[in-house]
Amino acid sequence: MSSDPWGRVDETGTVYVRTADGEKVVGSWQAGSPEEALAYFERKYEGLVVEIGLLEKRVRTTDLSAKDAQAAIDHLREQVDAHHAVGDLDALRTRLDKLVETVEARREERKAQRAKQSDEARKAKEDLVAEAEQLARSDQWRAAGERLRALVDTWKGLPRLDRKSDDELWHRFSHARSAFSKRRKAHFAQLDAQREEARRIKERLVAEAEALSGSTDWGPTAARYRELMAEWKAAGRAQREHEDDLWNRFRGAQDVFFAARSSVFAERDAEQSENLKLKEELAEEAEKLLPVNDLKAARAAFRSINERWEAIGHVPRDARPKVEGRMHAVERAIQEAEEAEWRRTNPEARARAEGLTGQLQAAVDKLKAQIEQARAQGNNAKADKLEKELEGRQALLEQALKGLQEFGG
Incomplete structure (x- = not known):
């Protein structure tokens, strides 16, 4: 008979293994020695x-x-429980038990992780819905429209929730987008209607102006032209x-009339020469308003000068x-100052400028990373090509940053 700490072979060739529950038969061995x-x-x-x-x-x-x-654990446990091996089988069972605990802990950990991810996705989608519903009430048509499109892309990148919750949130999100689109469409339809009405009115004014252009009833006709200009x-x-074509016809009709009147009043040249002197003085007074530092004061002063003009x-x-060109130059300078002030205080223009600089900065950063990667990989041809593209993007970025500075940003 042969034995070791965990098993033995009796004289009949039966092999036993020792366990905490006593000896268990492993098998029978007749092919060689007990040691084998x-x-x-x-x-x-x-x-x-x-x-x-x-x-x-x-x-x-x-x-x-x-x-x-x-x-896999169950498969190994079956083999251990079959007692077809000699060794510390109880230790193997203990290891398998611990492994079960580890697997269960991992299962719970993954379950908690999935729950956390689901909560995060729900919160992210709820935030998107809240922002979309706020944007749906905005009148910043371009900026809000672009932001809503960006929110759709963000939504697509988030994991799905349970079907009921996901459908409910998507319904709110989609409804907000539809409401915004409907309001925007109505706004521009109204704008188009107003411009169409303006076109009809101006066509009528042009027709009357052209009909009056041959009149020799100088006083009343000139007065009517002033009224037509106010209506315009x-x-x-x-x-x-x-717009431009209608204005050219309208102004051309007035020019025909006033040119004819001027030819009739040729004898008033002396008076007109005196008028020229006065207007040149006013033009000089107006030119002193430049450059425009105080827009409100400049506008009021120019209005006074123009009334005297x-x-x-x-x-x-x-x-x-x-002489009119000198006055128009001052008027244009004041208008440009007004437009610059409007652009500077226009949040929609500022948002577009900030969005553009952000996009260009991201593109520049991405190109730099690609160039560095290409250099590291020894792909100099690709890196050189990317650097040329980078130069163009950087130039655009500098231009955009200069534009942003107009807003003080």
Whole structure:
């Protein structure tokens, strides 16, 4: 009979293993010596030790699912419980029990992680819905529209929730977008209607102006032209493709009339020369308003000068473009100052400028990273090509930053 600390072979060739519950029959061995029998079943035990060790490592270092891990544990436990090996089988059971605990802990950990991710996704989608519902009430049509499109892309990148919650949030999100689109469409439809109405009014004014252009009833006709000009200004702007053409016809009709009147009043040249002198003095006074430092004061002063200008009357025809040009230059400078002030205080323009600089900065940073990676990989041709593209993007970024500075940003 042969034995070791964990097993023995009796005189009949029966192999036993010692466990906490007493000896268990491992098998029968008739092919050789008892020592060979123990060695054979000890090797089977070592095989189980190796398999359990590998499973422990897989559980510890890979993303093996809890279901697959438990199946592997059950398979090994069957082999251990079959007592077909000689060794410390109780120790193997203990290791398998601990492995079950580890797998269960991992299962709970992953369950908690999935719950956390779901909570984070829910919070993110609720935030998107809240922002979309706020944007739905905005009148910043371009900025809000662009932001809503960005929110859709963000939504697509988030994981789905349970079907009921996801559908409810998406319904609110989609409803907010639809409400904004409906309001924007109504706004521009109204704007188009107003411009169309302005076009109809101005076509009527042009028709009357052209009909009056041949009149020799100088006083009443001139007065009517002034009334037509007031109506023109009150009508608002027509569509861009019609506005300039209508204005040229309207102004041309007035020019025909006033040119004819000027030829009849040729004898008043002396008076017109005096008018020219007065208007040149007013033009000089107006030019002193430049550069525009105090917009409000400049506007009020120019209005006063212009009222006196209008009260003076006509100047010689050949001198009119020059002197009027001087006044128009001052008027344009004041208008440009007004437009600059409007742009500077316009939050929508500022948002566009900030968004553009942000996009360009991100593109520059990305190109720099790509160039560095290409250099590191020894791909100089690609890096050189990317650097040329980077130069263009940096130039655009500098231009955008200069534009942003107009807002004090």
